Amino acid sequence: MSPPATDMDQQPLILVVDDDPDLRKLITEFLSARGYRVAAAENAAVMLRMIEVERPDLVILDVMMPGEDGLSVARRLASEKGPAVIMLSALGSDTDRIIGLEIGADDYLAKPCNPRELLARVRAVLRRQSAGESARDREGRVYEFAGWKLDVLRRDLRDPGGIFIELSDGEFALLRSFVEHPQRVLSRDRLLEYAHGGNTRDVFDRAIDSQISRLRRKLNDRAHEELIRTVRNEGYMLLPKVTRL
Amino acid sequence: MWRSLSIYGRTFLLMLAALVVAEAVGIAFVIYRPPTHDAPVQLSTVVRVLAGRGAGSGGGARGPGGGHPADDGHPPDGGGGPPPGDGAPPGGPGHFPGGPMGPPGAPPDITLATLVSPNQPAPTNTKLAPADTLRTLVASQLGADAARVIFYATASDEHSASTALIGSIMLRDSFLAGVRRPDGTWCYVNRVVEGFPNALERRAMLLFALGAATLMPLAWLFARALSAPIRRFSEAAQRLGMDPNAPALPREGPKEMLVAVDSFNSMQARLNRLIRERTNMVGAIAHDLRTPLTRLAFRIDDLPSALREKVDRDIQEMKTMISAALDFIRDRSLTPQLERLDFRLLVEGVVDNHSDLGHDVTLQAGVPLTLTGNPLALRRMVTNLVENALKYGERARLRLRVVDDRCVLDIDDDGPGIPESLQEQVFEPFFRLESSRNRDTGGIGLGLSTVRAIVLEHGGEVTLGNRKGGGLRVSVMLPVG
Numbered sequence: 001m002s003p004p005a006t007d008m009d010q011q012p013l014i015l016v017v018d019d020d021p022d023l024r025k026l027i028t029e030f031l032s033a034r035g036y037r038v039a040a041a042e043n044a045a046v047m048l049r050m051i052e053v054e055r056p057d058l059v060i061l062d063v064m065m066p067g068e069d070g071l072s073v074a075r076r077l078a079s080e081k082g083p084a085v086i087m088l089s090a091l092g093s094d095t096d097r098i099i100g101l102e103i104g105a106d107d108y109l110a111k112p113c114n115p116r117e118l119l120a121r122v123r124a125v126l127r128r129q130s131a132g133e134s135a136r137d138r139e140g141r142v143y144e145f146a147g148w149k150l151d152v153l154r155r156d157l158r159d160p161g162g163i164f165i166e167l168s169d170g171e172f173a174l175l176r177s178f179v180e181h182p183q184r185v186l187s188r189d190r191l192l193e194y195a196h197g198g199n200t201r202d203v204f205d206r207a208i209d210s211q212i213s214r215l216r217r218k219l220n221d222r223a224h225e226e227l228i229r230t231v232r233n234e235g236y237m238l239l240p241k242v243t244r245l
Numbered sequence: 246m247w248r249s250l251s252i253y254g255r256t257f258l259l260m261l262a263a264l265v266v267a268e269a270v271g272i273a274f275v276i277y278r279p280p281t282h283d284a285p286v287q288l289s290t291v292v293r294v295l296a297g298r299g300a301g302s303g304g305g306a307r308g309p310g311g312g313h314p315a316d317d318g319h320p321p322d323g324g325g326g327p328p329p330g331d332g333a334p335p336g337g338p339g340h341f342p343g344g345p346m347g348p349p350g351a352p353p354d355i356t357l358a359t360l361v362s363p364n365q366p367a368p369t370n371t372k373l374a375p376a377d378t379l380r381t382l383v384a385s386q387l388g389a390d391a392a393r394v395i396f397y398a399t400a401s402d403e404h405s406a407s408t409a410l411i412g413s414i415m416l417r418d419s420f421l422a423g424v425r426r427p428d429g430t431w432c433y434v435n436r437v438v439e440g441f442p443n444a445l446e447r448r449a450m451l452l453f454a455l456g457a458a459t460l461m462p463l464a465w466l467f468a469r470a471l472s473a474p475i476r477r478f479s480e481a482a483q484r485l486g487m488d489p490n491a492p493a494l495p496r497e498g499p500k501e502m503l504v505a506v507d508s509f510n511s512m513q514a515r516l517n518r519l520i521r522e523r524t525n526m527v528g529a530i531a532h533d534l535r536t537p538l539t540r541l542a543f544r545i546d547d548l549p550s551a552l553r554e555k556v557d558r559d560i561q562e563m564k565t566m567i568s569a570a571l572d573f574i575r576d577r578s579l580t581p582q583l584e585r586l587d588f589r590l591l592v593e594g595v596v597d598n599h600s601d602l603g604h605d606v607t608l609q610a611g612v613p614l615t616l617t618g619n620p621l622a623l624r625r626m627v628t629n630l631v632e633n634a635l636k637y638g639e640r641a642r643l644r645l646r647v648v649d650d651r652c653v654l655d656i657d658d659d660g661p662g663i664p665e666s667l668q669e670q671v672f673e674p675f676f677r678l679e680s681s682r683n684r685d686t687g688g689i690g691l692g693l694s695t696v697r698a699i700v701l702e703h704g705g706e707v708t709l710g711n712r713k714g715g716g717l718r719v720s721v722m723l724p725v726g
Contacts, residue, residue: 020536026543064532090535093572094621112538112564114557115546164620166590168597207601214597218590 012126013037015056017047017073018088019065027060030115031122044068056083058125060118063089063100071103078104084125088113101153143179146227146240148219152176159222170195170211171218178228182242187235212236251500252471259467263460270456274449285415286436288379288406292386294434295394295424373419376403382411389424395433397421474498478505485513524574531567531574538563566689572625573674573691573698588614588623588652588723592645595627605640606631614645614652616725618703626699627654629692630719634658638716647725651705654721662711671709672697696721 014036018024021042028038039054041047044067047059059077063070074085087105089096100108106125109118143150147160155172157165167175177186177194186194192208212228216236219227229237250258380396387394398406398420406414416436423433474497481494493510496503538560545556589610596608634641638658645654663671663678670676677690696719700707705723712718 020540023536023540023543026540030543030546088539090532091571093568110564110568111535112542112560114560115543164584164586166587166594166620166624168594168601170597170601171594211597211601214593 011035011037012057013039013054014122015047015050015054015059015083016040017042017044017059017065017070018062019043020062027118031119034119036122044070044073047073051077051082057129058084058086058122060086060088060122061105063087063091063096071100074100074105075103084129086118086121086125088118098154142245143242144245145179145182145238145242146223146225148223148227149245150175150179152179165218165222167218168211168214170207171215174208174211174215175219178236178238179242182238182240185231185234185237190235248497249500249503252502255467255471255499259464262463266456266460270452273452277448285417286420288382288414288416289386289412291416291420291422291434292383295383295422295432296387297432373397373399373421374403376406376420378403378407379414379420379422382406382414383422383424386411387424393425395421395423471499474502474506478502478509481509481513485516527570528574531570534563534567538567569689569691569695573695582619582621583617584620585615585617586620586623588616588618588654589645591620591623592627592643592654595624595631596641596643598628599631599635599641604635606635606643607641608643608645611646614647614725616652616703616723618723619699622699622702626696626721629696630656630721633692634660634717634719637661648722650725651722652725654723656719656721657712657716659716662715662717663709665711668709672707 014031016024016027016031016038017040018027019042024040024042028040031038039050039056041050043065047061050056051059059082061070061074070087070089074087077083077085085105086107086109087100088109088111089100090111097108097110106128107121109121141152143152149158150156155167157167157172157175159165173195174191177191181194188208191212195208216228216230227239229239231237374397376396376398379398379402380394381391383396384391384394398416399418402416402418402420405417417438419436419438421433421435423431425431477494477497481491484491491513493513494506496506498506542557542560545553548556589612593608593610596606599606631641631643634656635658638660640659642657643654644657645652647653667678671678672693673690674694675690676694697707700721700723703723705721707719707721710718710720
């Protein structure tokens, strides 16, 4: 579970920013117990000073704080190529999540969050960071293929005529896997992995075939050409070239 | 200036206008009136005329003796036979039926000619008939042979002549009286009383009609202008409370209306502020619960896992409730982002999401349906309805169709339905059916309220009904386009 605690200095430093002292302490204790180095700040001003000094790898940022609020702080950090940011917000709607991710947060969690969920997100963000991929690379997460546009943050697919195309969650996850791996044959297992990770695999294992056929129908019917091709005994492939906007 | 005039001012001006028109009619009536001529005629006047002694000053019947030109053309007309010099008049010679033989030329008066035409022995244009009593009376007054006298009158005049003293006989109706003079010419008196409407009445009616025709459009415009602000007012009152973002009423119309509009606007503002405050309060409570819940989630981390999972479930349930409350509030306060979207695809997406998770959800989709709306909100609306159907009715059957330019989405379930008396209440925020409370199905009674808020925002409506075979049907109607 926890990273090897041989050399504390090599462990990533996480900065917890929340105006609630108890919660700050609880998160700090929880993450320290899992082997991370953790610092805490009670508002944006303290956080910025600590970022200067401590150079944390990751900031867990409360959105609603007295003084400068989390959103504007996150925007600032994103533009300054600061540490990765996980927003922890008392606002939990889709719109809030989209706004948070759009201004450059690496992930967005609604309160109350399960501690394990937070830990999983922390790990994922740190892993992506060490792989050299951060939120800043994801700026303008809009993919274009054959005139279609997919905004992965807003979950917004537009046909070449600009019409909003509704996708179910499963279809969206699949299409996202396709545009991130275009012009490559993706096997059913590979698609399952890309689209749904590990957790809910059982459910989606049953549904993935109908999801693929629905997605193909939606795209191919509207495009009047084949965008997703079935490769016999191998899997599926997104045919057109994909560009990142 | 007209726009801001008070109702009183407007009414006053209208009355003034009506008065002016009515006066104009009266004035025109006086100027153009034809002479009065329908007064009763004394029999003695007729006798005087026939005797060649001229008309009495008071009598309406003026007829010259034969050969004398009439002093004016107004009835009753007196006329002579063929004028001196003779000549066959147009229309041929007239013979008075029952009168003595002779070749009287037709009098120049067309009415007489009609009356006494040989082809029409009994006058037909009026109800004149030979009046023997009057004839005898006239003959005796003239001292003439009755055979030389004719008299046609209406039955009523004849009748009154038979019962009255001679001096008081008044001829009220049309008559034709004539005496043949020794030279063979006729002297006659013809009086024609027109029935309703006579020339005078026709003219008066025409003027009144003209007056009315002039006034009518004015009155219509006036009434419309007067009622328009009141109509707008009532429409705004209808909207009140449904749409907290409804714009204030424009300050238009008469002064009294402006006062009402101002009161209404301030009432609407007060009401909206109240709604907003309540909304904010619910939002703040929901929001403030999140931090202690998060603390709780972290505090239980050390608990034995069986207990921790139970507490965790409770936390998740509370989280769902808070989210529902915040979603509901947000739906009403956020300015909607409108998009043109394919509603069929949207419904399909929601259905697919649930069937992917193994739920019994089917959709009978019709044609593609483009409408303008907020995709996030519409998706939540359909999701809430599908989740309700699954929660209370085990399965959801959706049907999408177009009826009269509106798209109709029916969601049927196999649950117990909702008693008709509660079908309005279930849309109220925080209202929950007893059955759902007992069954611990979660939620805080905002699902249908959210649905209705979203549907209303999109200009549609949502209705509930129990199906005959059991189960509930929710119907959502949305305008297409």
